[in-house]
Amino acid sequence: MTDTPPPPSTAPAPEPPSPPPHYHLMGIGGIGVSAFARLLAARGVRVSGCDAQLSELTEQLGREGITVCAGHDASHVAGVDVLIASEAVPKSHPELAAAREAGVEVRPRMALLDELLRAGPSVGVIGTHGKTTTTSMIAVAMQGAGLDPAAFVGGIVPEFGSNARVGHGPFVAEVDESDRGFGELRCETAVFTNAEDDHVGGNQATYWETVEEQHAAFARFVGHAGRVLYCADWAGLEALCAGASERLSYGLSEGADYRAVNLQPDAEGTSFTVERRGETLGEARVSLPGTHNVLNALASLAVTDLYGGEFRAAADALSTFRGPGRRWQRIGELNGALVIDDYAHNATKVAAAVQAARQTGRRVRVIFQPHRYLRTQQSWPRLADALMDADEVLVLDIAAASEPPIPGIHATLVSGRMAERGHAGVRYAPDRAEVVRYLRETATPADVIVTMGAGDVWKLSRELAGDSVAGSGA
Structure with missing residues (x-):
């Protein structure tokens, strides 16, 4: 008996898999947008981007398989499914116009x-x-405690060698209040560190008209979250968290749900004990000076605890954390002097950085670069007052950050107020080559030299440290 061959199949051939969506990111060289690029690429999305200037960061993205174009051009949106752009990009921009015309989201x-x-x-x-x-x-604490966090950070984290970490979760993200849309975001846990008047005033798209408007957005963000962990030491935060469904606090203050006690500062950092509602969780240490870094570390240990991470392992991971790029970043040495770079650019951050420098026990020598004409106009008296505890302050010219000059607003407002208030070690120092020469001639092992500001002052720290550079670029 001969087998009859089966009839030919009439089933349709399987459809070929759809290609991954193509996302194009404008300003991909920025510290935040580049992190988005990495997280999208890890999800299998096809990613490209462009920026006005190429940099070491964009070159690294290229090595990771992400196409980066120099400059901006309408041709970049050809074949793109989604165009990602900051709210600061004008709606008339050629790439945005081309995307709308082509039906690109x-x-x-x-x-x-x-x-x-x-x-x-x-x-x-x-x-x-x-x-x-x-x-x-x-x-870092979550990873040390055995969790597998994903992360979106506005700086390079040495432990990850990147501003992003790919993991199964929880997802930990820095949320920038300079973007006016942040108040509508929703997360499971909001961590609220403080609230002041930065990014307020002026006519920039990323600035708020009033501090009340900005703080209302903070309150909306917190109200959307499943719970909030806020700093009990910062006046006014509890009121902004009134709409949260669950409120927890951290700080040095008595009554905080998570509290740091028995602080023991030294030249390299601070050791402290962590309590949860009066129960001792254990000992911890942050290897960055300054009380503000104790609070930052306490918040991280509290969050890790909330997600079930083991305290001892989390604290051990934090004890060796040296900070993200440009946040009390140890660059190297000059004649035995410690050279530090810090992003501090408003009065509260500057005061915290100066306090951290004092904790080292060395003579504090600061090279300060005011950032933006508007910010300087709004806060030069506070900036001057925040620098008063430094032993020596060399004030550079204002970093414009694309802002036009404002008549009468000059770096000498800062140096002049300090001199008027009796500071004997302050001077306006616009000649950078002279600053480097002077410090090379006068630096001693008893000094800590801190380049401070959000502009390009970081370049001087690398020039001063020379062959002893210990960290990477800004």
Whole structure:
């Protein structure tokens, strides 16, 4: 008997898999947008981007398989499914116009961050100061405690060698209040470090008209979250958290849910005990000076505890954390002097950085670069007062950050007020070559030299440290 062959199959051939969506990111060389690029690429998305200037960071993205174009051009949106752009990009920009004409979805950066935060367990870190360091510490502590966090950070975290970490979760993200859409984001846990008046005033797209408007956005963000962990030591935060469904606090203050006690500062950092509602969780240490870094570390240990991480392992991981790029970054030495670079650029951050420098026990010598004409106009008396505890301050010209000059607003406002208040070691020093020459001639092992500001002052720290450079670029 002969077998009859089966009839030919009439089933349709399987459809070929759809190609991954193509996302194009404008300003991909920025510290935040580049982190988005890395997280999207890890999800299998095809990623490209462009920036006005190429840099070491964009070159690294290229080595990771992400196409980066120099400059901006309407041709970049050809074949793109989604264009990611900051709210600061004018709506008339040729790339945005071309995207709209081609039917390409234009998505703000905050909408992308919202998507990532809502995808699973998430932690959103907000506040005027300390976001980058606190976000980094949370991710490092969680990883040390055996969790597998994903992270989005506005700085390079040495432990990851990147501003992003790919993990199964929780997702830990720095949320920038300079983007006016941040208040509508939703996360599981909001960490609220502080609230001041930064990014307020002027006509920039990333600035708020009033501090009340900005703080109302903080309150909305907290109200959308499943719970908030806020700093009990910062006046006014509890009131901004009134709409939260669950409120927890951290700080040095008596009554905080998570509290740091028995602080023992030394030249390299601070050891302290962590309590949870009066129960001792254990001993911890942060290897960065300054009380503000104790608070940042305490927040990270509290969050890790909330997500079930083992305290001892988390504390051990934090004890060796050296900070993200440009946050009390140890660059090297000059004639035995310690050379530090710090991003501090408003009065509260400057005061914290000076306090951290004092904790080293060395003579504190600061090279300060005011940032933006508007910020200097708004806060030069506070900046001057914040620098008064330094032994010596060399004030550079204002870093414009693309702002036009404002008549009468000059770096000498800062140096002049300090001199008027009796500071004998301050001077306006616009000649950078002279600053480097002077410090090379006068630096001693008893000094700590801190380059301070959000502009390009970091370059001087590398020039001063020379062959002893210990960290990477800004």
